[in-house]
Amino acid sequence: MSNVARDATKQNIFKSMKDIDLSSREVSHQCGVTMNDSVEARAIAEFMEEHDPNVTITYNPATIRIDGEGKLVFKMSEITEFLGREMTAETFEVNTSTHYGRMVRVDDDTVILFGDMNEVMEYI
DSSP states (O other): OOHHHHHHHOOOOOOOGGGOOTTOOOOOOEEEEEEESSHHHHHHHHHHHHHOTTOEEEEOSSEEEEEEESEEEEEHHHHHHHHTSOOOHHHHHHHEEEEESEEEEOSSSEEEEESOTTGGGGGO
16 A cells, blocks of 8 residues: 555554653553455455544555554444455454454454453453
């Protein structure tokens, strides 16, 4: 992706080290996923951006980051409808390079990423 296209999103979650306060012991409840750039990943990112106002999408040259606060809920049936072809939890996981937060596959249709570790306890 060109710098022009990346700058057009006007969203970037990354901070310079000089802007990070390491003295704070505040716990973050952020969570997110990094996906290899693909048709499926772009559809997931676009869908999440349209349906969750707290989501931040960052397009990098070979990856797409989807970051959120609290939790991110990925419903495969809704993404399937948006994409126009079947999206399964397995395909979602194949497209995922890495994630942070606790990832829980609730059922065949739902994958949730939790930023708040206390909230995930009902699924363990």
